[in-house]
Amino acid sequence: MLPAANNPVWMQIATGKRPVRTEKLAINLFAKNMAMSLARDSSPANVQQLAARTYEFFLKYEKIFASEFDKILA
Amino acid sequence: MLTTANSELLSIPEVQSAIAAGESLFLAGSREALSQLPQGNWIGGTIPYFMADEGGLMSEDRIFVTKIPDFALEVKAADYGPENLADLYREAPANGFTFLVLPASTVVHKTFAEQAPSYDGFLFRPVLGWVTGVRVDRIGKEAPAVFNGKTGRAFDARGAALHVTLPANKAVDLEIVNIFESGGGKLIRFQEAGFRVSRCFIDGKPENLAAYITSKRIPLEFPLVGEYNGSAINVSFQSVDATAGTVDLYAPVFPDVDYHFAKPVEDYAGAFGNAIPAEEVRPAFACNCILNYLYGKLEGKTTGRVTGPITFGEIAHLLLNQTMVQLYFRDIE
Numbered sequence: 001m002l003p004a005a006n007n008p009v010w011m012q013i014a015t016g017k018r019p020v021r022t023e024k025l026a027i028n029l030f031a032k033n034m035a036m037s038l039a040r041d042s043s044p045a046n047v048q049q050l051a052a053r054t055y056e057f058f059l060k061y062e063k064i065f066a067s068e069f070d071k072i073l074a
Numbered sequence: 075m076l077t078t079a080n081s082e083l084l085s086i087p088e089v090q091s092a093i094a095a096g097e098s099l100f101l102a103g104s105r106e107a108l109s110q111l112p113q114g115n116w117i118g119g120t121i122p123y124f125m126a127d128e129g130g131l132m133s134e135d136r137i138f139v140t141k142i143p144d145f146a147l148e149v150k151a152a153d154y155g156p157e158n159l160a161d162l163y164r165e166a167p168a169n170g171f172t173f174l175v176l177p178a179s180t181v182v183h184k185t186f187a188e189q190a191p192s193y194d195g196f197l198f199r200p201v202l203g204w205v206t207g208v209r210v211d212r213i214g215k216e217a218p219a220v221f222n223g224k225t226g227r228a229f230d231a232r233g234a235a236l237h238v239t240l241p242a243n244k245a246v247d248l249e250i251v252n253i254f255e256s257g258g259g260k261l262i263r264f265q266e267a268g269f270r271v272s273r274c275f276i277d278g279k280p281e282n283l284a285a286y287i288t289s290k291r292i293p294l295e296f297p298l299v300g301e302y303n304g305s306a307i308n309v310s311f312q313s314v315d316a317t318a319g320t321v322d323l324y325a326p327v328f329p330d331v332d333y334h335f336a337k338p339v340e341d342y343a344g345a346f347g348n349a350i351p352a353e354e355v356r357p358a359f360a361c362n363c364i365l366n367y368l369y370g371k372l373e374g375k376t377t378g379r380v381t382g383p384i385t386f387g388e389i390a391h392l393l394l395n396q397t398m399v400q401l402y403f404r405d406i407e
Contacts, residue, residue, distance in 0.1 A: 022303075023304070029391055031302075036191075
């Protein structure tokens, strides 16, 4: 079960404060894409958007990447 | 649970029969071979190089066939130009994936390479496939193409896609096998994205990449390796023009990515064999890069038990170089 959409963990992941480094291509590309977006635009609005996007990504792949997500969210 | 492979090299009559029987197919073959196929629920791309069970080979009268599994709910063929490539993601299924083939060195190929990470749906709508090509002795004389089997049309400047909707209890797992890793050494960064580069920063110092490669005699066989949170993403060298001070690449570099020159690999077949466990279930689809085939002298050699087309670029969410792409289907609760 994922944390709620408004849980601060999503912002931590989106901003790189909670590290993401896995064996799964999609997860790693997602984390890198977030970091690149943040490097271009670190405004609070973009950070909020990235956090929401992170929650959506985890929701989408919750079952397929369950063990990887457990490690990230631990 | 992973399902077993459903991809093989077939004769033209065998593929004609499969299409007539209503199978949905993802195809790779020469233009001559694909042009002989009837309309049906298939897309294809031109390439005459394959990794077969017996090893790497070139064939202009056989077609590599990936059959879409029977558990797919819907399979829809479409084609896209650079002007509406973003529609690929809007039209992709919510649960499923999209096979995509793009003709090499076209605007649609380059648009996908540069823009895919910015499209709404990137990573949320899995896209995999490859860049189509021709016999290497016909590069510049013959155009790579893609085929939309549904309409019966072939395109030199558009991409063809097959959107596959899966039931809720199935998901795709896109994996890559990259035998290259960072060689360590100098850190290379770019300020601008693109397939052609001149300026860069090497260990923080502004340099001209072409001049650096020439002066240090960096071998062009081995790619730049970009670091993506633990995934190694290659950018292969096409050519260096020391006079003009430019380097042409087979994929774009991006700002804010750390690149290093790759550690050299001597035995490509061995490296792929080591990277792919023998007991592992074969992927439902795989492809590998023509540069690996040529530099690694893979004709007659195998790469583990993985077979598939040998392509002018690979796609697993984004454009890749010198990488094996694998598609697996997984059961989910």
